[in-house]
Amino acid sequence: MTSLICNLAGVALRNPIIMASGTFGFGREYGELYDLSILGGIASKGLTLHPRSGNTGCRVQETPSGMMNSVGLENPGITSFLENELDHMVASGAVVIANLGGAHLEEYVTGAAQISESCDLRQRQGQKAVDLLELNISCPNVKEGGIQFGVDTEVARQIVREVRQVTRIPLIVKLSPNAQDIVAMAYMCEQEGADAVSLVNTFSAMKIDIAQRRSAFQNTYAGLSGPAIKPIALRMVHQVSQALSIPVIGMGGISSVEDMIEYIMAGAEAVQIGTYNFVNLHAGEELVSGLTAWMEKEKVQSLDEIRGIV
């Protein structure tokens, strides 16, 4: 009997396929297209303490083999998420990951504490809550904060340390590929009590509007994702997996079963699907059934047989 189950800090996912933050909303729209309970997990849109309307001007731009975005963490804020979106995400049946962003240290810490307190209350009332918290220290699209926290290991250390102190929810730290030293960054997260790391967020990139003679994006640079980044992201996941004892969640350009297998062979416990959700609205269900079919064809009973074999 083939098993796709994977484990993140004691949280069991029915399969290793998670929909990546910012590319799946809170699951409402995709839930109209297919049954979300087949997914391993769903990461919410990046949440901040207060609602954000995001960046103005050009927000997304297609590139050969990928896309650039400068959405700027548009989201309804944590309070609205807890009141209006969490029940719906829980009801989906997939593991719920709250992705937390921020512009400064206090915002991360207060936000994590608010999510944590609300989830403690829900659990006391017998309600399911957020299963995992994903700390985004890597958003390149907010002017203040965001990526600054994700490049310097010592700056990032303070956020991870302080957030860890205010929550018992299993903590994933999402890393930036723009980090000065991604292995050192990941190792720091493990030392500071993270339960897992996820990588990578988007790569800092640029597009120039030659007619206007200026950058196409309000914040000059934007985040590159999609197939173009996969080989680099895969290398980073391989390096980090070899250095850490905690689980690694790999992402960057996954758009086929073979891509997922590469990440798992590089050492990933689970994978996230981002940009491909925009290319194929049924990505989640096709990848879940495709992975099962691949395992049966290859006579792989459990992903543990192939995880990290490269």
Ligand SMILES: Cc1cc2nc3c(=O)[nH]c(=O)nc-3n(C[C@H](O)[C@H](O)[C@H](O)COP(=O)(O)O)c2cc1C
């Ligand atoms: C439009 C868009 C919005 C995103 N918003 C977030 C976000 O709010 N929080 C976050 O951690 N990552 C965000 N990401 C990054 C993705 O979750 C993912 O890390 C990245 O796109 C790489 O994976 P991919 O190549 O499969 O897209 C966003 C990506 C895109 C394309």
